[in-house]
Amino acid sequence: MAAFIQILVYGYGNPGREDDGLGIELVKRLEGWSKQSGLQGIAFDTNYQLNIEDAEAISEKDFVFFADASTEEIDNFILTQVTGEKEVTYTTHAASPGYIVKLCADLFGKYPKVFLMHIKGYQWEFKEGLSEKAENNLQKAFDFMKDYLINLHTGDTSQLKT
């Protein structure tokens, strides 16, 4: 049996802070869709924030997609490639994807291709549930990632070159 490309989709944030739960909600929806679609080789995980043990988790994968809410001025969502940070800016409240990538390389000698899905959020109060605009962005990101993962799963990595 052919080995599948090993993919991790990992959302982080605080779902108790409104749109800060965007990354986690994206992963929940993708996981549900993946089960229905019968795709194999895709693992899903979520947490409040990234931390050091995630360096070990991504070391076992070929491709990693982090998903997080964004306060930046972007349109709906954006997917960017993550490379190891040169400057280490670690606190245990906030480990960046770049830090995790660097830690993975330095500790485990592994270099998975890592991407970060930024989804634009708007509201950050102590409430559960997404704002209407964030929900709209989430749906667009979800549709994009479905196509992306299907292509990747079938071995089409051409989209990663852009």
Add this chain to the structure above:
Amino acid sequence: MSQKITIEPVTRVEGHGKVTIHLDDQNNVSRTRLHIVEFRGFERFIQGRPYWEAPVLVQRLCGICPVSHHLAAAKALDVIVGAGTGEGLTPTGEKMRRLMHYGQMFQSHSLHFFHLASPDLLLGIDADPAIRNVIGVAIHHRDLAIQGVMMRKFGQEIIAATAGKKIHGTGGIPGGINKHLTIEERDHFLQGPDPMNIDKMIDWSIGALDFFKTYYKKNKEFIDSYASFPSNHLSLVRKDGALDLYHGVLRAVNADGKKILNDIDYQYYTDYIEEEVKSWSYMKFPYLKELGPENGWYRVGPLARLNTCDFIPTPLAQKEFEEFKSLTNGKPNNHCMHYHYARLIEIIHSAEEIKKLLNDPDLLQGPLVTKGTKVNEGVGLIEAPRGTLFHHYRINEHDQIIMANLIVSTTNNNEPMNRSVNYVAKSWMNGKTQITEPMMNAVEVAIRAYDPCLSCATHALGQMPLDISLYDKDNNLLDRKRT
């Protein structure tokens, strides 16, 4: 002309804060302050919510120690639902919570030592900041850095298995727990493939302490003297005086070891402890009422716990405890940097407790919840990784929370952290008018020993910037650095 220095942010601590240092006419340090400048709002946020939501809601205080808040709230609600004050739970309920808690202690302490504290010890306080981090540790001691990652992962897996999930865990509920451990989960932790099993975790815990003790022998003067000053110490202890991180009575000793709070029932903590408000910080200053704010402040956390307890009820940690106590001839240890030593002993103890619990059949079966007659008020205390954590709730006839008071570990350490900053500032900054990176880190090393969570301490609603600023006597800013 007197001057003032400000340091922000303190890196490699939980959350952020701000340090200001004032110099006098001779450029000597005249006054220092560790400020917390974030809005304090969580206690009000949960008012009006149904009480049973508290264990899940309060976890949002912090993404790094949610388990401590989850369990402290659950313990307070045990009292409210009539399930007793710590001894009334079913064996399964109490032991599952203990397993969750010791998993949290194991992962948090491991994270702190390997990834936050060890860069200072291995590479030096004044090492190039570009390498004075875990990446630098990895270059010189890759095995240690990997062990830190895997120990943290092991503890996180224990939490997920007992709390139900990693985010907003639901395991602790008023009166008990909502799940058993499965046989598969138990066997995974007991017999998992190397290195992910409890025996390997115990081996690595001992190795970490041996590493520190070797370092200590070579750097005894630094470890014994850095920000070292006498203080009172406070923590929970088991009724027989044993170290107990989940439940017990409240004990405080003074710098000479005399009991100044004698094993009281923490339901009555307000009779013994008050919090002083200072205009320049959102973080309060707790103290023992009887001694007043000047003399009643105290340390909490690993160092305090090893000073208040009489013994550790697990053999490997007890052996290390005896050696640790011999350093100060059985008297309380007031050396700030010995927080690291004590924390490493607690890692061993936590691993031993996890193993003991995993072999206990009560985790796999038995009633989960105790019920009783509801009352309208309850207090829950727990020894969180950073020290004693107080949760106090009052509810109305509609089951809504109408009062919440949280005294978190870092708040309890507010005064000693301020004194540590003062001590280090005087050692490093007298006669200086500019801030250098080693000076900044020297201050941070002292703060970091307490493993503070400043976000928790202020019940913050966001991130807190912290800087180091230097001011003259006329309050003119001379220099300012952010890390």
